[in-house]
Amino acid sequence: MIVFDPLVQLTLSLGFGLLLTISGLSKLSNRESFESVLRGYDLLMEKVVPSGAFLIGGLELGLGLLWFSLSESKFVVVGSSLLLLTYALVITINLVRGRNYIDCGCSFSSLRANHNRSSSGLSFHLVYRNIVLMCFAFLTLVPVFEREFNVLDYFIIFFALACSVLFYGAMSQLLVNRSTINSWRQGDA
Amino acid sequence: MLETVLISSIIQWVIILILSVMLFALTRQVGILHERVAPAGALQPTSGPKVGEITEKIRVTSLDGNEFDIGGSGDGQNIKFILFISPTCPVCKELVPTAIALIGSEAQRMELFFASDGENMQQHKSYVTDLEITDYPYFVSERLGLAYQVSKLPFAVLIDGDGVLRSKGLVNTREHMESLIEAMDTGVATVQEYVGLQS
Numbered sequence A: 001m002i003v004f005d006p007l008v009q010l011t012l013s014l015g016f017g018l019l020l021t022i023s024g025l026s027k028l029s030n031r032e033s034f035e036s037v038l039r040g041y042d043l044l045m046e047k048v049v050p051s052g053a054f055l056i057g058g059l060e061l062g063l064g065l066l067w068f069s070l071s072e073s074k075f076v077v078v079g080s081s082l083l084l085l086t087y088a089l090v091i092t093i094n095l096v097r098g099r100n101y102i103d104c105g106c107s108f109s110s111l112r113a114n115h116n117r118s119s120s121g122l123s124f125h126l127v128y129r130n131i132v133l134m135c136f137a138f139l140t141l142v143p144v145f146e147r148e149f150n151v152l153d154y155f156i157i158f159f160a161l162a163c164s165v166l167f168y169g170a171m172s173q174l175l176v177n178r179s180t181i182n183s184w185r186q187g188d189a
Numbered sequence B: 001m002l003e004t005v006l007i008s009s010i011i012q013w014v015i016i017l018i019l020s021v022m023l024f025a026l027t028r029q030v031g032i033l034h035e036r037v038a039p040a041g042a043l044q045p046t047s048g049p050k051v052g053e054i055t056e057k058i059r060v061t062s063l064d065g066n067e068f069d070i071g072g073s074g075d076g077q078n079i080k081f082i083l084f085i086s087p088t089c090p091v092c093k094e095l096v097p098t099a100i101a102l103i104g105s106e107a108q109r110m111e112l113f114f115a116s117d118g119e120n121m122q123q124h125k126s127y128v129t130d131l132e133i134t135d136y137p138y139f140v141s142e143r144l145g146l147a148y149q150v151s152k153l154p155f156a157v158l159i160d161g162d163g164v165l166r167s168k169g170l171v172n173t174r175e176h177m178e179s180l181i182e183a184m185d186t187g188v189a190t191v192q193e194y195v196g197l198q199s
Helices: A006-029 A031-041 A046-068 A074-096 A124-139 A151-184 B002-036 B090-104 B121-131 B142-147 B174-186 B191-198
Strands: B058-061 B067-070 B079-084 B110-116 B138-140 B155-159 B165-170
Touching: A006 A031, A006 A046, A006 A124, A006 A151, A031 A046, A046 A074, A074 A124, A124 A151, A151 B002, B058 B142, B079 B090, B079 B174, B090 B110, B090 B174, B110 B121, B121 B138, B155 B174, B165 B174
Parallel strands: B079 B110, B110 B138
Antiparallel strands: B058 B067, B079 B155, B155 B165
16 A cells, blocks of 8 residues: 655645635636636626636635645545646637637736736646646545654755746746747737 | 755755746746747848739749749649748758748648759759758749849748739748748738738
C-alpha cells in the first residue's frame, strides 16, 4: 500500500486552497466581467447568468477555504474535482462548437475591469490542465504516515507553494502567448 | 552532517525559486513582445502591375519541361503563389521550406510555384535538388520577373483563379507571406490602405 509523507498532502492542500480562494475572490470581485465570460460560453440562460456567476465564485471560494481548513474530507476533493471536470466539459463543448476565440475566464488578470492584457482563448490545453489538477487533487486522498513537522518542513512548504504559483502563472502566460500568436493569422491581434 | 543537508536544501530551494521567478518573467516578457510587435506586412513596390488588375498571360516552361500559363484571365484554377528566388540569394534558401509549409496549409485553394532568372541552367537544377523542391514547378524566366518588376528577392506574387493580381511584395519571413494571403482574403492591399479605411 502506498503511503505518502504528510508534507506532500499539506503542500497540495494549501496549493488548492490558494488557487481556488484567489480564483473565487477574483470572480466575485469582478462580477460583471465574469458574467460576460459566462455569456460567452453560451450555455446558461441570460436570466440565470448573474446568479450563476455568483454561485460559481462562491463555490470556488468555499472550496478554497475548506482546503485551507485541512479537514481531510473527501467532499472537498470530490467537489473540487467535479468543478474542474465541469470546466473541462464546458470548454470541450465550446471547442467542439468551434468557439475557441472566447475568453476562457481562467486568467485572474483578464477579469479585471481595467485590464489591457490579452486573454487566453479556449484550447484543449486547458482541458488537459484541469485533468492534471484533478489528478493532483486525488493524490491528497492517498494515506499518509504520521510525523511531527520541523522548521525545514515549513520552509519547504513555503518554497514549494511559491514555485507552484510561479509555474502556474508561467503556464497561463504561455497559453495567452499561444492564443495571441494564433490570432495573428486572422489579423485581429 | 544534518546541518550540511539543511543548508544545501535551503540553497537548492532558493535557486529553484529564483529560476521560477525568471521563468515567469521571461514568459511575461514574451507575452508583452507578442502584444507590442505585431507582424509587419510585406513591402509592396509601386512599380509593376497594380493589385486588382488582370495580369498578362505569360507562358513559361518549368525545369522538368512542362508548360504553364501564369496570369491571364479566366482559367478559374487554383490561386497561384509564385515565389521568386535565386541560387545567389541566401534569404531565399531559408524561406523556401517556410513557403512550402505555408502553402501546404492552404493546399485546397493554392498552388506554389518558384521562379528565377539566369542563364546557368545547371546551377538552377542543382539548386532545386539541394532545396528538395523538385515536386514544385520551377521556372527560369526573365520575362516573368520583368512583368512583375521583381527587383529584390525573395519576392512573392499572388494571382487568383481569374488571373487577377491579389497581392505582391518583398517577403523575408513567414509573416510577410501570410500578409499577402491576408491581403487577398480581406481585400485590403496594404497597412496604409487599412488605416485609411479605419479613419
